[in-house]
Amino acid sequence: MDLERIFLRKEWNSEKGYSGYNNYKSYKFYMRDKIIEALVKATGLETGEIHLETPENEEFGDYSSNITLQLFSKSQIPNPKSQKKDQSPITNHQSTGQLAQETVSKLKADKEIEKVVDKIEIAGPGFINFWLKKDVLVDNLIQIDNEKDKYGRSETKKNKKVSVEFTDPNPFKEFHIGHLYSNTIGESLARLQEALGATVWRADYFGDAGIHVAKSIWGLRKKMQEDNLSLDQLGQKELKERINYMGQGYTIGSDVYEEDKDAKKEIERLNTVIYLAAQRMWKEKEGREPIVNYDPENKFSEEEINEIYELYVKGRSWSLEYFEQIYARLGTKFDGYYPESVVGEIGYKYVLDNLGSVFEKSEGAIIYKGEKVGLHTRVFINKHNLPTYEAKELGLAPKKYEDFKYDESIIVTGNEINEYFKVLISALKEINPKLGNATLHLGHGMVRLPEGKMSSRTGKIVTAEEILDEVKSMVFKILEKSDVTESEKESIAEKVAIGSIKYSFLKTGIGQDIIFDFDKSLSLEGNSGPYLQYTYARTQSVGKKALGTRQKALDFQKLMPSPYSLVPNSEEIALLRTFTHFSDIISMSAKNYSPNLLCNYLYDLAQKFNLFYNMHGILEQRTKDKEQSNFRLALTSATGQVLKNGLYLLGIEAPGRM
RNA sequence: GCACCCGUAGCUUAAUGGAUAAAGCGUCGGCUUGCGGAGCCGUAGACUGCGAGUUCAACUCUCGCCGGGUGCACCA
Numbered sequence: 048m049d050l051e052r053i054f055l056r057k058e059w060n061s062e063k064g065y066s067g068y069n070n071y072k073s074y075k076f077y078m079r080d081k082i083i084e085a086l087v088k089a090t091g092l093e094t095g096e097i098h099l100e101t102p103e104n105e106e107f108g109d110y111s112s113n114i115t116l117q118l119f120s121k122s123q124i125p126n127p128k129s130q131k132k133d134q135s136p137i138t139n140h141q142s143t144g145q146l147a148q149e150t151v152s153k154l155k156a157d158k159e160i161e162k163v164v165d166k167i168e169i170a171g172p173g174f175i176n177f178w179l180k181k182d183v184l185v186d187n188l189i190q191i192d193n194e195k196d197k198y199g200r201s202e203t204k205k206n207k208k209v210s211v212e213f214t215d216p217n218p219f220k221e222f223h224i225g226h227l228y229s230n231t232i233g234e235s236l237a238r239l240q241e242a243l244g245a246t247v248w249r250a251d252y253f254g255d256a257g258i259h260v261a262k263s264i265w266g267l268r269k270k271m272q273e274d275n276l277s278l279d280q281l282g283q284k285e286l287k288e289r290i291n292y293m294g295q296g297y298t299i300g301s302d303v304y305e306e307d308k309d310a311k312k313e314i315e316r317l318n319t320v321i322y323l324a325a326q327r328m329w330k331e332k333e334g335r336e337p338i339v340n341y342d343p344e345n346k347f348s349e350e351e352i353n354e355i356y357e358l359y360v361k362g363r364s365w366s367l368e369y370f371e372q373i374y375a376r377l378g379t380k381f382d383g384y385y386p387e388s389v390v391g392e393i394g395y396k397y398v399l400d401n402l403g404s405v406f407e408k409s410e411g412a413i414i415y416k417g418e419k420v421g422l423h424t425r426v427f428i429n430k431h432n433l434p435t436y437e438a439k440e441l442g443l444a445p446k447k448y449e450d451f452k453y454d455e456s457i458i459v460t461g462n463e464i465n466e467y468f469k470v471l472i473s474a475l476k477e478i479n480p481k482l483g484n485a486t487l488h489l490g491h492g493m494v495r496l497p498e499g500k501m502s503s504r505t506g507k508i509v510t511a512e513e514i515l516d517e518v519k520s521m522v523f524k525i526l527e528k529s530d531v532t533e534s535e536k537e538s539i540a541e542k543v544a545i546g547s548i549k550y551s552f553l554k555t556g557i558g559q560d561i562i563f564d565f566d567k568s569l570s571l572e573g574n575s576g577p578y579l580q581y582t583y584a585r586t587q588s589v590g591k592k593a594l595g596t597r598q599k600a601l602d603f604q605k606l607m608p609s610p611y612s613l614v615p616n617s618e619e620i621a622l623l624r625t626f627t628h629f630s631d632i633i634s635m636s637a638k639n640y641s642p643n644l645l646c647n648y649l650y651d652l653a654q655k656f657n658l659f660y661n662m663h664g665i666l667e668q669r670t671k672d673k674e675q676s677n678f679r680l681a682l683t684s685a686t687g688q689v690l691k692n693g694l695y696l697l698g699i700e701a702p703g704r705m
Numbered sequence: 706g707c708a709c710c711c712g713u714a715g716c717u718u719a720a721u722g723g724a725u726a727a728a729g730c731g732u733c734g735g736c737u738u739g740c741g742g743a744g745c746c747g748u749a750g751a752c753u754g755c756g757a758g759u760u761c762a763a764c765u766c767u768c769g770c771c772g773g774g775u776g777c778a779c780c781a
Binding site for chain 2: 098100101102103104106107111113116143170171172173174215217254257258259262304387409410411412413414421422423424425426427428429430431433435436439440460462463464465466467469490492493495500522525528529530543554555556558559560561562564567568570571572573574575577578580581582584585588589592593635638639641643644646647650651654657658660661662664665666668669683704705
């Protein structure tokens with residue numbers, strides 16, 4: 048080992064520290080690519096076939112390849128099991144061992160890989176493990192300071208346009224914990240795509256027309272009558288109260304729809320009236336003419352529309368205003384809004400245009416026969432001549448494309464509609480193969496309460512605001528012991544509460560259901576958002592203390608130790624190595640649509656830092672050695688930077704104090 | 706009934722087909738004359754639901770069974 052030469056670098060200068068590093072090649076994917084290139088040369092396999100992993104166990108190096116085992120199975124050596132007993136089977140060990148030896152000697156002759164790799168070893172049943180040069184690790188540390196907030200990002204999807212649709216709340220109904228979950232996942236996926244260099248379009252689709260709205264309006268009207276409350280009076284109330292009131296209206300309407308046949312008919316009729324009211328609203332608001340006639344037989348009068356028009360338009364705008372407040376708190380800014388009242392018309396037309404070829408009439412409705420592709424039949428336009436969710440989402444695809452010429456369209460929803468989406472995408476592929484093939488549906492798990500499924504019909508729901516406020520008050524309790532000022536508390540509590548909630552959603556796999564239990568799900572310690580935020584705050588605090596003693600900004604270059612002078616300990620090495628994997632992790636999280644991989648990584652990094660922090664002093668007053676202190680400050684600062692960048696990709700803000 | 710998803714430590718979860726299955730909470734024990742204890746170290750706890758198969762290698766892929774969830778024509 049050449050530990051004593053770890054920091055040997057030509058560019059080092061005792062006055063300026065490291066100089067000229069700005070000219071260094073960016074190390075994003077650099078080490079990894081170098082090794083893959085060398086493996087391609089040594090084995091003759093394609094780049095895509097090379098499987099290079101970052102082992103969790105550090106004794107297996109910085110990178111590890113199972114390539115010998117791949118080569119072995121490709122080498123057409125008959126399976127020993129299938130050979131006759133009298134033949135002497137070639138043992139695996141001999142073959143893989145020979146292959147590994149051969150490959151490694153080719154690698155060692157490669158001048159390029161020498162630049163980044165310090166040691167190559169064969170281990171286990173045929174793994175080849177690579178250790179990076181220590182000065183590469185230090186270069187990477189410098190790179191972090193060089194790139195700051197951009198560290199970890201890449202340009203692998205630079206020319207790609209990706210639309211991400213998520214959250215999808217419904218006006219006139221609550222914004223509940225399920226929407227919060229969808230928003231959290233979607234925002235993180237969007238940011239991960241951006242980290243790969245893609246241009247992202249955030250799309251918000253919301254149900255401002257449909258039977259759920261009819262139920263709400265019906266219940267709302269009834270409740271207002273009972274409470275003897277006029278629309279103006281309702282409008283005087285706080286926004287939160289109005290939203291709550293409308294939610295209660297939905298419960299009433301929904302119950303009645305199930306239990307009372309006459310009321311059900313009324314609500315179904317009201318549904319069409321709402322579509323017509325929405326068309327009038329668009330005409331008055333934007334001068335847009337309807338493109339679909341929902342009432343070809345003139346069954347609905349102007350008076351009928353007038354009756355609910357005001358209520359519909361006002362209630363709708365209150366809901367949207369409320370959603371916007373929540374988005375602002377959560378840190379999401381949508382680029383495009385797609386109300387069902389608009390995309391429904393487009394979808395309706397889309398269906399009619401393809402009637403006979405893709406869709407067919409059946410029992411008064413227009414359907415898509417999914418059976419022809421192994422799926423099931425779904426209704427796109429119902430017997431009341433209204434587009435269903437199927438047609439709406441179908442119309443959404445070209446509408447989004449009109450706004451943003453996407454290469455990829457990701458739609459995030461609950462997984463209970465996975466089957467529905469298979470049918471939808473199948474239909475879309477028939478009509479518009481380009482858009483159909485670009486569309487990817489991601490069904491996330493459902494948020495459940497310990498008592499069972501959530502239901503806004505029975506009122507058994509947890510709203511986003513309730514949970515936010517609840518967690519915030521938990522954070523406030525802890526903050527009482529902290530020495531932050533009163534004025535800081537509010538914003539810290541908000542960030543920590545949101546961090547705690549978002550992290551608890553993101554740390555598990557996307558497909559998993561989440562049993563949401565206040566006491567169990569929301570932790571402020573252990574593997575949690577606040578733990579990462581706390582660790583970040585700690586790095587900042589140490590940095591500030593160092594500044595205090597020096598009276599000037601930290602100069603990262605000068606923090607670097609001089610050559611020959613230091614032998615880093617294992618905690619320091621562990622941090623250096625973890626830093627190098629950041630962009631690989633981002634890439635993997637983005638490609639697999641798995642923010643939880645990033646969570647794992649950040650948690651691991653924070654743990655390593657906290658171990659380092661507990662074992663070794665950082666400030667000069669503790670190390671009694673300026674160079675050592677400088678180096679540890681650089682590690683501290685880099686940890687903070689990576690945590691901050693990583694948390695950003697999860698949609699979590701990192702306060703400097705907490 | 707059919708289809709899809711899920712069964713990993715007491716609980717909640719992790720693990721691009723790879724090496725000794727990894728954490729948090731909870732248990733039990735320890736760490737503050739030192740940079741933030743929302744922290745750190747240690748301890749016990751798993752035949753990865755059961756049974757076959759594919760593979761050099763299976764928590765991961767295939768088949769069957771058992772258990773749970775969701776969906777299956779006019780809700781979204």
